Amino acid sequence: MTDKGKSKVSKPDAFALPREFPGAVWYGEEEIEAVTRVLRNQSPFRYYGPRCGFEVRQFEEEFARFIASKPGEAWPEHTDLRVTAVNSGAGALEVALDALGVGCGDEVIVQGFMWIASISAIIRNRAIPVLVDSDDTLNMDPEAIRARVTPRTKVIMPVPMLGGCARIGAIMAVVRRINAERAAQGLPPVHVLEDCAQALGAHARGIPGSIAPIGEEGVHRVGVFGDVGIFSLQINKNITAGEGGVIVTRDPELHRRIEALHNVGYARDGEPAQNWYGDTPLGWGQGRRMTELQGALARVQLWKLDAILDSMRRSHARFEARVREFGMTPRPRADAENPGDTGYYCIFRLPPGPDDADAKIARGRAVAAALDEWGLHPWFLHDFEVHVYYNIQPLVEKWPMNNGCPWECERNAFHTAYRYERGALPRLDEALITTVGINVPSRLTPEDEENILSALNYGYETVIRQ
Numbered sequence: 001m002t003d004k005g006k007s008k009v010s011k012p013d014a015f016a017l018p019r020e021f022p023g024a025v026w027y028g029e030e031e032i033e034a035v036t037r038v039l040r041n042q043s044p045f046r047y048y049g050p051r052c053g054f055e056v057r058q059f060e061e062e063f064a065r066f067i068a069s070k071p072g073e074a075w076p077e078h079t080d081l082r083v084t085a086v087n088s089g090a091g092a093l094e095v096a097l098d099a100l101g102v103g104c105g106d107e108v109i110v111q112g113f114m115w116i117a118s119i120s121a122i123i124r125n126r127a128i129p130v131l132v133d134s135d136d137t138l139n140m141d142p143e144a145i146r147a148r149v150t151p152r153t154k155v156i157m158p159v160p161m162l163g164g165c166a167r168i169g170a171i172m173a174v175v176r177r178i179n180a181e182r183a184a185q186g187l188p189p190v191h192v193l194e195d196c197a198q199a200l201g202a203h204a205r206g207i208p209g210s211i212a213p214i215g216e217e218g219v220h221r222v223g224v225f226g227d228v229g230i231f232s233l234q235i236n237k238n239i240t241a242g243e244g245g246v247i248v249t250r251d252p253e254l255h256r257r258i259e260a261l262h263n264v265g266y267a268r269d270g271e272p273a274q275n276w277y278g279d280t281p282l283g284w285g286q287g288r289r290m291t292e293l294q295g296a297l298a299r300v301q302l303w304k305l306d307a308i309l310d311s312m313r314r315s316h317a318r319f320e321a322r323v324r325e326f327g328m329t330p331r332p333r334a335d336a337e338n339p340g341d342t343g344y345y346c347i348f349r350l351p352p353g354p355d356d357a358d359a360k361i362a363r364g365r366a367v368a369a370a371l372d373e374w375g376l377h378p379w380f381l382h383d384f385e386v387h388v389y390y391n392i393q394p395l396v397e398k399w400p401m402n403n404g405c406p407w408e409c410e411r412n413a414f415h416t417a418y419r420y421e422r423g424a425l426p427r428l429d430e431a432l433i434t435t436v437g438i439n440v441p442s443r444l445t446p447e448d449e450e451n452i453l454s455a456l457n458y459g460y461e462t463v464i465r466q
Helices: 029-040 055-068 089-099 116-124 168-184 252-261 292-325 357-372 410-417 426-432 446-464
Strands: 082-086 107-111 128-132 153-157 191-195 203-206 218-221 228-232 245-249 345-349 435-439
Touching: 029 292, 055 082, 055 218, 055 245, 055 292, 082 089, 082 252, 082 292, 089 116, 089 191, 089 228, 089 245, 089 252, 107 116, 116 128, 128 410, 168 191, 168 203, 245 252, 292 345, 292 446, 357 435, 357 446
Parallel strands: 107 128, 107 153, 153 191, 191 228
Antiparallel strands: 082 245, 203 218, 228 245, 345 435
16 A cells, blocks of 8 residues: 555455453353352342352452552552442442532533543532543543632542543642642642543553652552542443442542442441441432342453453554554554553544534544444444533533532532533544544454454545545
């Protein structure tokens, strides 16, 4: 393809690909045995049963060791990280925001490229989402945060999307400077909640800690930089129990609140607890407990995670290399020296084309349609459903909860300063109408990869470069 004006590529034959559910397609006899073990014990509830095996408790302990580990190294035997397993990623967000004290009169800063649960959790905690623009990683821009912070800001929520890390080290440095200024003004600190639902196993470079640095600068798993990190185990995620969520924190008192709020609101201060649900009331809790069936599945899947990530990253690297050969720009990685993205999704910016926004949108849709013919499950990001702020109709139109909250609450009257229509985030908006992505299934063979590369070649020659 040295002479781009004359190069031709034949249309590839039809082919079938493995499904793109990363963890689910790795299910085997181990998962079957794990679930069967719970059923034999007749004990699917995490706290008690005829022969409760405490699968969820063991998963929490193992997850804490995993998330504290350095990539490629053995899991530490002990860690100061504390883990609570819950029934879903959305539930993890709601519990975490509740534990952080978010409510009426508060603002939560969040990026415009996320999943609807990132927004709905804020609304359901009766706070106001404040959108912040993205950088070239399509994640939260560290340089855009300060301008969005007000005295009402309670939480900043970075969302490493589709397995791609934000510049979280830079974000934490900005937040520490902001909190130093707030302390001098007598204002409470801003907390950081990492919504890592789509990035389990990813790692990035920086220093954890939202108020003061925690440890030295280095490579850490995403989810341990802020005050709280959450993860999802839904079927599209890197490991799955069908549904499920995980909440991680270092703060013992915050962990105590999370534990209580996910389980009817009582802290389990005794060992054993005086009552199965806990001893000390801390507030109005939720029923967010993970089942033993989920816990048993998740335990097996966690030990397979490194193999799943290795497979996706290997395939992703081949696709990214081909995109670069075409002169297009893959989504930049936050840390090029030690890339920690999971490889779940290969995203690339289309080459320069029309100046008109409508023409850019038409071209992006044409590219996605061309790649879809071979089952690559592509997304033109502008059309990426409720992953995009302006595609979330209840947000754009400010739909209320049953009682009118949060928009009709007197303490939230300031919401009139915020709008959520397209145009609110100029840099992200431009990226979305010029960017396409494809899934990277976790069990591709070299032949599968060649088939995908042939489809990319054909799409480039017949649609993208025209």
